[in-house]
Amino acid sequence: MAETIPAGSTTDGVIQVGQQPIDARVSAPASYDVADFPVPNGREEDWRFTPLERLRGLHDGTAVADGGVKVEVSAPEGVTVETVGRDDARLGKAGKPVDRVAAQAYSSFEKASVVSVPKEKVLSEPVRIAVHGEGGTAFGHQVIEVGAFAEAVVVIDHTGDATLAANVEYLIGDGAKLTVVSVQDWDDTAVHAGQHTALVGRDATFKSVVVTFGGDLVRLHPRVVYGAPGGEAELYGVYFTDNGQHQEHRLFIDHDTPHCRSNVAYKGALQGKDAHAVWIGDVLIRAAAEGTDTYELNRNLVLTDGARVDSVPNLEIETGEIVGAGHASATGRFEDEQLFYLMARGIPADEARRLVVRGFFAELVQQIGLPELEERLIAKIEAELEASV
């Protein structure tokens, strides 16, 4: 399978292309070893938004794995699904863990799951990975490897109750196309942290859709690195943060390779007391990454009082020889005046709210371009609204 791994990828950290980004925003350099990270105290830039006391010990070494998370993979014919030990050469190639919880997951899992789509295989059906929590604590690792010129859609569904720290790696071969939908539809008691890193090969296309509805605390790091020129990454996110939920998405696009594109669009709605959404969008265009084209957007819609959004886009540019780079972030309120206007046209309050929220998400949902997901998303958004109105 070696030929399916994009040039420039790392193998257990032996061959390194450039360095992991080290800047003022991270508290320690990336590492596979949890011992390389100090226990966060909450004052660090990368932890300051996260309620550490709700991480159930995932951050300080006190969380003990007791199973309780069931993972089922169903894949169409031709796809290989393996459970492998820690020494498997395919693990850790996309990049090192960037914070202590991701490193804890990497240091603690016993078995990893590897899903491989052979080169040039075009799947007509998605690969489905169901991660169901049964109340326990678990550490996990998942690799999804797509060979050169293969095309695949992978849907990862998280449901139930769990305390889970798990990383996912996407290794996308040259010219391959991978779409991943990760749905965090947890019970409202679950805690989920993890790093999702994609290594995008030459002329490969990676599309990520992160959908977070559930959980007491969800903290994800969707990350993209490019192994070779011509790579394209689209990262979409939809979240609906309710009463007391903490949902945090910390994105990083590492443009270290020339002529790659990235486009990020995350939209979230919040309602209820102490609903807290955090969106961090870091894009780094390194000196070597000439011809880069990147844009990132975050929009939030606050539906009720008592909710809080922290949205922080960061763009760091080390070369002027780029096609484009931009970002936008805005947080709006569904205001009483909007509600009055719609109601003054005969539209009942709950329907008015639905109309606005549906409209807010519609554009993004269409942009994602997966009809099956579109319906599910709309239904889910409606259900979230229904539960609250």
Next chain:
Amino acid sequence: MATLEIHDLHVSVEAEGGPREILRGVDLTVKQGETHAIMGPNGSGKSTLAYSLAGHPKYKITGGTVTLDGEDVLEMSVDERARAGVFLAMQYPVEVPGVSVSNFLRTSATAIRGEAPKLRTWVKEVKEAMQRLSIDPSFAERNVNEGFSGGEKKRHEILQLELLKPAIAILDETDSGLDVDALRVVSEGVNRVRESGQVGTLLITHYTRILRYIKPDHVHVFAAGRIAESGGPELADKLEEEGYEEYVKGGVSE
């Protein structure tokens, strides 16, 4: 025949230092087919009357009654009032991002009519109404009031008036901020609705200019939170000549 009856209406708003009374006993009856102009200086309470009738939560009714065909309007929620046939064309309609005009109009028409209008006839109906108001077809895909010019906002309000066909239309300073051309287009829209004879119109304005296009049956001068004088169209001519001075001096100051 629909009749809106306002009797001894008192309305307050919360202000620094406690509630402040703005309407101080308004009496007015508007019947279907009639047009009443309510004219008055700034701060006289005209807009408060409009928003109180529509049910804006900022305004607290402290006394009096409002009925539509005997039904207690003040007991109704904002959307219930709209469905009962009260329409308020707003002076400053708000932006509703993410909701397209076409989606908004259809949702609203569905709510008001009690059933979704048939798609084919609806599309035609909207298209024709937009044409009559010289509204560009691309307008339908824009978000409600987002980036609309002042004139576009007012046309959009009158478009809704034409489509929703209320029993009572309250037009709150629909003429403000319009140039003469836009004023004519908007007034023609209002007149088309009036010609149906199905609507009672409450035309709230600071200026007499719009009355050249929309002829009222009754003119009321509003001052210090109540109707100070009522008359026919000739009262507007008098205001044109003399302004509001007579009503402001010696009136209860704000």
